[in-house]
Amino acid sequence: MVHLKTLTVLLAATLVSACATPRLEINPKVVDMTKRVAVPDAQLAGPARALVRTYVKGSDGKNVELGNAVCTLRSREYSGRVTTPQLVKYTAFLQAARFKGRGKPGPLVVTCLADGKKATTTLEPIPLGAETRRTSDYVDGQIAVQTVVLSGQLASSYPWGYPYAINLVLE
């Protein structure tokens, strides 16, 4: 008998109070990602966002947030440029068997530069809704972390997107 892992949903909410290390204020302008290719409406799910933050290693070895790093984001479908910390907006993709490759978009390459330091990361698309979601940027002065663990089969019907929190450590 197959042990159930299917619909077990674990919801963990952790609130870290205002004494947590303050984060830099997010640039109020949300950047609209530019489409590089035409995607049929039938393959589009809806708006999604991601927040790009950059860090450097402090003298104590801990990450210290660094603002005003210029980051370029580029995938097969989108491109964009932000000044950290800043949000980007894009349209997520439907995941369905009727689309080639289940409609999965290309990976997103993010490259950031600041003060002669650089970092690059490549983000594979993930089913949105099955990711760990950080809501800290909506809760002023607090960090709220909500973890939603979904089974593989449920994730197979969620739209494709990229992780909400895109954090790079510049070196």
Add this chain to the structure above:
Amino acid sequence: MKKIAICTAAIVGLSGCMAPIKITSEPVAASLTSPALQERLSPNTMKMTVRAFTPKTDEAPGAEVAGAKCTLVSDELRATVITPQEVILPRFKQRAAAENRGLPGSLVITCTAGELKGKSIVTAQAKQVGTAVNAGLGAAILTTLVTAAVATATPWQYPAAISVGMTE
């Protein structure tokens, strides 16, 4: 490119104190995209009510839209309704041997009414729970915990009601 707003798929999405518009038309049955899907179906069907709404603003409350034409599309199903209307959907057997335990694809509901447009996406669950992928899409909203025992034995099904947000 036309601006298509994708709004909240609420499980019981009737807003405020407004009474919902009475449904006067007969339910419409969704069709299968392939006859081969028949063997995946559970004997029982379910009804989903499709309604459309304009969003609430500071100036005006949201209002239900009657007469919006909505197409429902998934990998397995197709249907068209005129809001508010019920659609009869099959339930899909949950089988350990099948890919993704037989989970059907997400159902995309696209509505138009004059200049108004809207799109909602709902995913099937193993119980009558509300998973709505909303406009934020940052994460699905999981409204109910499903126990392991129930989840493995229950056919996959979609929510009993869906509200599609409409904007110009």
